[in-house]
Amino acid sequence: MANYYDIDDVLAEQEFLPVLFQQGAEGVGLFDSGDDANEVEAGAKVELPFCLARDLHVRGVVAIDVPPYFRKVSRTRKEIEADAAHVDLRSRCQYFYELGLKIAPLAGDKSIGPFLLVAFQTRYKEVLVKAHTAASAVASKHLTLLTNEEVKLCEAGQSSTAAFKKWRMGAPRLQKAPVLGRKRKPIE
Amino acid sequence: MASQADAHAATFSAAELEFLAEDELIEIVPNMRMDPLNLICGDFGPFRPQIATQVPVWLAVALKRRGKCTIRPPDWMSVEKLTQVLEAERDAEKFQPLPFHYVEISRLLFDHARDDIPDIYMVRSLIEDIKDVRFHKIGTGLEIISRERTYALRLKNLSAMEANIVRPFVTRALQTFYKLSSPDMIQDSDSVSNRQPQTANRGPRRQLKDR
Numbered sequence: 001m002a003n004y005y006d007i008d009d010v011l012a013e014q015e016f017l018p019v020l021f022q023q024g025a026e027g028v029g030l031f032d033s034g035d036d037a038n039e040v041e042a043g044a045k046v047e048l049p050f051c052l053a054r055d056l057h058v059r060g061v062v063a064i065d066v067p068p069y070f071r072k073v074s075r076t077r078k079e080i081e082a083d084a085a086h087v088d089l090r091s092r093c094q095y096f097y098e099l100g101l102k103i104a105p106l107a108g109d110k111s112i113g114p115f116l117l118v119a120f121q122t123r124y125k126e127v128l129v130k131a132h133t134a135a136s137a138v139a140s141k142h143l144t145l146l147t148n149e150e151v152k153l154c155e156a157g158q159s160s161t162a163a164f165k166k167w168r169m170g171a172p173r174l175q176k177a178p179v180l181g182r183k184r185k186p187i188e
Numbered sequence: 189m190a191s192q193a194d195a196h197a198a199t200f201s202a203a204e205l206e207f208l209a210e211d212e213l214i215e216i217v218p219n220m221r222m223d224p225l226n227l228i229c230g231d232f233g234p235f236r237p238q239i240a241t242q243v244p245v246w247l248a249v250a251l252k253r254r255g256k257c258t259i260r261p262p263d264w265m266s267v268e269k270l271t272q273v274l275e276a277e278r279d280a281e282k283f284q285p286l287p288f289h290y291v292e293i294s295r296l297l298f299d300h301a302r303d304d305i306p307d308i309y310m311v312r313s314l315i316e317d318i319k320d321v322r323f324h325k326i327g328t329g330l331e332i333i334s335r336e337r338t339y340a341l342r343l344k345n346l347s348a349m350e351a352n353i354v355r356p357f358v359t360r361a362l363q364t365f366y367k368l369s370s371p372d373m374i375q376d377s378d379s380v381s382n383r384q385p386q387t388a389n390r391g392p393r394r395q396l397k398d399r
Contacts, residue, residue, distance in 0.1 A: 097364070097367075097368065101367060101368070113368070117365075117368045117369055120364065120365070120368055124361065125331055149364060152360065153360050153364070156356035156357050157354075157357035159356075160353045160354075160355070160357070164202055164349065164352075164353050166202070167203065167206070168202075168295065
C-alpha cells in the first residue's frame with residue numbers, strides 16, 4: 001500500500017483529519033482535550049492523524065470526514081477554480097496531493113480526484129516555467145506556495161539546469177574530494 | 189543506485205556526459221610520427237605527419253594539448269551547416285537531427301582547439317542559438333503533457349545533454365500525473381474522452397513529435 005520507507009509518505013500520513021467517533025473509546029482522552037475524563041464518547045469529533053484514522057475507519061470505529069480544504073464547497077476549491085497557479089496550498093496542507101490521493105477512496109467523495117488533477121495540471125505549467133528559468137528571487141517567493149511534491153519537481157528541474165550552466169562556464173573536470181581538504185590535527 | 193528520494197541519482201552529471209561524449213571519433217592531422225596505438229577500444233594510427241586520421245576525442249584532445257596535432261572540426265560544425273540547422277529548427281516543430289553529443293563535443297573543441305575552428309565566434313553563437321531554440325521546443329512539448337493523459341513521452345532527435353537536463357523533471361512530472369489520473373480516482377468523470385475498456389489500462393499513445 002504505502003511506501004514504507006518513503007519519508008514523504010510517512011509525513012503525509014501524519015496530517016490531521018477530522019473524524020467522527022462511532023463508538024466510545026476508553027483511555028484515549030488525549031484526543032478530546034476538552035474534558036477531564038479519560039475517554040472519548042461516541043459521536044465526538046476529534047482530529048486524528050491520517051494513519052490512525054484510516055485504520056480505525058477500516059475497523060468501523062470512526063467515520064472519516066473530509067478535511068475542510070477538500071470539501072466540495074470550500075474556499076480552496078473556489079480559489080483553485082479562479083486561479084490555480086497562485087493558490088497557497090502549502091499553508092493548507094503540505095502534502096496536498098498525497099493526502100488527497102489517500103483520502104479519496106475512503107471518504108467516498110468522488111470529485112476529489114478530478115479536482116486534484118485539474119489543480120495540478122494548472123499549477124504544473126507555472127512550476128515548469130519556474131523550474132527551468134531559475135531566476136532565484138522570483139522563484140523563492142513562488143516556492144512558498146507549492147506543496148512538497150511540486151517543490152521536489154521544481155528542485156529537480158532547477159538542479160539539473162544549474163549543473164548544466166555550471167559545466168558550461170567551465171567547471172573543472174577533476175574535483176578534489178572534500179575529505180582531503182581537512183587538515184590533520186596534531187595528535188597530542 | 190537510486191533511492192526514490194534522491195533526485196540526483198537518476199541523472200548523469202554533466203562531467204560524466206562529457207566523458208561519454210569523448211568516445212566519438214574525430215579527425216586530426218598529426219604533425220609527428222608515431223606507431224599505431226593498440227588500445228582496448230580499438231587500434232588507432234599509424235600517425236604520419238600531415239595525414240589525417242580518425243581518433244576518439246579524448247585522444248585528440250590529449251595530443252592537441254601536447255602540441256602534436258591539429259584537430260579538424262567535424263562536418264556538422266561549419267557555419268553553413270549550422271545556419272541551415274538553425275533555420276530548420278526555427279521553422280519545423282520537430283527536432284533536427286544533430287549529433288547526439290553536439291553540446292559536449294562543441295564545448296570540448298572550443299576549450300582545446302580554439303585555433304583550429306574557422307569563424308569560431310560565429311560557430312559558437314550559432315550553437316548557442318540552436319540550443320536555445322531546442323530548449324524552447326522542449327518546454328512547449330512538456331506543456332502538452334498536462335493537457336491529456338500521457339503515459340510516455342517520445343522526443344526524437346534529442347541530444348544527450350538536453351535529455352539529461354529534463355530527465356528528472358519529466359520523470360517526476362509523469363509520475364505525478366499518473367498517480368493523479370489513475371482510474372479509481374476519476375471513476376465518475378466522463379470528461380475524460382480516452383476511456384478504454386477496463387482491461388486495457390493504457391491511454392492512446394501520443395507522440396509529441398511525429399516520425
